[in-house]
Amino acid sequence: MSQSTLSSSASGPRPGENTWIWLIKIATGPLLVIVLLLHFIANHYFGSMSSGLMTYEDVIKYFQNPIIPAIEILFLITVVTHSLIGLRGIILDMNPSRNTLKIVTWLLTILGVSSVVYGIWLALTIASKGS
Amino acid sequence: MNNTRNQPSARKFWSWFMPVGRQAGSWAFALNRITAIGLTFYLFLHLGVLSLLAQGPGAYDDFLVLTENPFIKLGELAVVAAAILHGLNGIRIILTSFGVGVTRQKQLFYGFMLISVLVILIFTARMY
Amino acid sequence: MTEQWNITLRIYRQKENEAPHFDNFKMEVNPDEYVLDAVERAWAFHDRTICFRHACHHSTCGACGMRVNGVEKLTCITLIRDVTKNGATLKVEPLRNFPVVSDLAVDMGPFYRKMEAVGARPVLPVTEAEIENPPAKWDTDDAQYIRLSDCIECGLCISACPVMATTPEYLGPAPLAAAQDNGIKRKPELLSIVDCEDGVWRCHSVFECTAVCPSFVDPARRIMDLRKQVVGARVRKLFGKA
Numbered sequence: 001m002s003q004s005t006l007s008s009s010a011s012g013p014r015p016g017e018n019t020w021i022w023l024i025k026i027a028t029g030p031l032l033v034i035v036l037l038l039h040f041i042a043n044h045y046f047g048s049m050s051s052g053l054m055t056y057e058d059v060i061k062y063f064q065n066p067i068i069p070a071i072e073i074l075f076l077i078t079v080v081t082h083s084l085i086g087l088r089g090i091i092l093d094m095n096p097s098r099n100t101l102k103i104v105t106w107l108l109t110i111l112g113v114s115s116v117v118y119g120i121w122l123a124l125t126i127a128s129k130g131s
Numbered sequence: 132m133n134n135t136r137n138q139p140s141a142r143k144f145w146s147w148f149m150p151v152g153r154q155a156g157s158w159a160f161a162l163n164r165i166t167a168i169g170l171t172f173y174l175f176l177h178l179g180v181l182s183l184l185a186q187g188p189g190a191y192d193d194f195l196v197l198t199e200n201p202f203i204k205l206g207e208l209a210v211v212a213a214a215i216l217h218g219l220n221g222i223r224i225i226l227t228s229f230g231v232g233v234t235r236q237k238q239l240f241y242g243f244m245l246i247s248v249l250v251i252l253i254f255t256a257r258m259y
Numbered sequence: 260m261t262e263q264w265n266i267t268l269r270i271y272r273q274k275e276n277e278a279p280h281f282d283n284f285k286m287e288v289n290p291d292e293y294v295l296d297a298v299e300r301a302w303a304f305h306d307r308t309i310c311f312r313h314a315c316h317h318s319t320c321g322a323c324g325m326r327v328n329g330v331e332k333l334t335c336i337t338l339i340r341d342v343t344k345n346g347a348t349l350k351v352e353p354l355r356n357f358p359v360v361s362d363l364a365v366d367m368g369p370f371y372r373k374m375e376a377v378g379a380r381p382v383l384p385v386t387e388a389e390i391e392n393p394p395a396k397w398d399t400d401d402a403q404y405i406r407l408s409d410c411i412e413c414g415l416c417i418s419a420c421p422v423m424a425t426t427p428e429y430l431g432p433a434p435l436a437a438a439q440d441n442g443i444k445r446k447p448e449l450l451s452i453v454d455c456e457d458g459v460w461r462c463h464s465v466f467e468c469t470a471v472c473p474s475f476v477d478p479a480r481r482i483m484d485l486r487k488q489v490v491g492a493r494v495r496k497l498f499g500k501a
Contacts, residue, residue: 014428016456019493026228029221036214053198056188076178083171090164092456093463094141095426115178125185137273137359139427146424152329153419156466156479160421163463224464230487233480236466 016092016101021085028082035075064130069123076119084108155237159220166217173210204258212251219243264290264345268301270309271352273359281350282306290340294332295323297339298351298363310361318473321413325363326352331415333473354418356427370414373430377453378446379437380408391445408440409476416468416478428457432468432478435459439481443488454489462486 042062047054054062063069091104147164150157183191197203223239226232232239268286273279284301295313302309314320316335323334327342328350343349357365416432417423423431430438430453438449453459462482469479 013452013455014457017460019454019460019490022460023490026221026225029218029225033218033222036218049195051198053195055195056184056191059184059191079174083167083174086167087171089460090167093422093425093461094144095139095428096141115175119178122181122185137353137355137357137365139356139424141425143424147421153467154470156464156470157421160463160465227464228483228486230483233483236464236479 014098017089025082025085025089028078028085031078032075032082035071035078039072039075059126060130063123063127066127069127073116073120073123077116080112080115084112155240159223159240162216163220163224166213166220169213170210170217173213201259208251208254208258211254212247215247215250216244219247261289262291263287264339266297266339266343266346267348268297269348269350270298270301270363272309272362273353274308274361279359282309283348288339290338290345292339293335294325294327294337294339294342294349294351295334297349298325298334309363311363319411321411321474324354324413324415324418326350326354326418331355331418331471333413333415336473354414356417356420356423357414365414367412367414369427370417370431370433371412373434374412374437377430377434377438377449378441379410379412379434380440408437409474410437410440411474413473415471415473416476419467419471421465421467422461422463426457426461429461430457432462432482433476435462435485436476436478436481439485439488443485443492447492450489450492453485454493459486459489 043054044052046052046062047058049055088104088108092101096104148161150161180194183194198207220240220243223232223236223243226239227236265285265287268284269281270284271279272282284305286297286300286305288297288300293316295316298309298311299313302311311325312322313335314322316323318333318336321333325332325334327334327337329352331354332342334351339349351363353359353363353365357367357370360366410433412433414433416436420429420432422429435453435458438453441449443450443453459482462479464479464483466479469477472478
């Protein structure tokens, strides 16, 4: 049995996706189910508005407990990772060229990293407004 | 032979979202993919809106008034629906990927859809 | 007196340098015959230019796979009675995701190459087959050729898979099922072939392949098992126990 019978294999099987990327995607999934539930309950049931939503003042107070920005940042990293790996998977299903895939991966990485950096900045900014 | 019809092509991605005449798994796939795209869009929208919190009380509390708007509420309901559908389908994928429930994947899908519909109805009742 | 139905057989036609279209053939058929019989009759008595593949007529060669009313079927075992009714239309098209050679016949070449690449075990004389723990002596001379794998390489699963629709490089259900049948422990060289962009991770648990398989291969279950094998192999490698 030789690999050269595969149509794509001038350079061997294409490495665009592997076990670890998939495992990260499906590990972040159930984690998200739990954290999303907590996030949703906290943000919709403990606020002072009639709908249960938090006002600006509520949010500032909520972020004074250091556990909260920690969990929210963890949530952000998990959801951005899951979402962007998934999005890349959809693009992989459309058989992109090597170059297109490289560009897409870079763009998604930059988007992901900058979202997390922005989120950390935002969480710390909000937390600092209470002092 | 220069016929290119009937061949695989990226342009046929629309067929992912038209599982008419196909079995349950195709519907699960279409739903999972649509909700994935919708939720990703919402995620970045949500992150953007949260920047209002850094601008002080006025900006964010003004925005909160919008959340009482019934159309915005409908949008929020769609997000909740998408999250439930995507989450439960994801659990189905994880279970079957590790050999659990493979022979009962259709029933898993129908069961999860039932739960989703119930939860969505509960949320609709609470919101309106 | 056998039952007779009047149906319209609607066949996809595509010759080189011609636009594809459908031809309708009004025919009298016995509903307990098979769709393949109807196609053959259309060829024999209506239009000798209809091109289609068929061989064994008993679901063992895999040649006659087509789409019947939009769903993948092995036409030699698909009763006319099960897919249409008296006075109705019966639409027959080639399998999806394969280039059309002519009318209902498609180019199976790339698919066969993928099966070969994963070492899909063909029918072999038992003395030559690599079987774990073979019996010391085979029972009878009649057992000279034994089918080692349920897969008849008909391609219905490839046609039904939504991922195959958009990316021809994907190995696809049948090759992945064949890889699982071989096993990564038995053939470690398969690991890099299936743990890649075009391997197990392109599968999205749609299960259409298992739904249309006429030969009880259950490719979806095999792909899930192959995933377990791949994850196990990678984790073992990580901890240095390759």
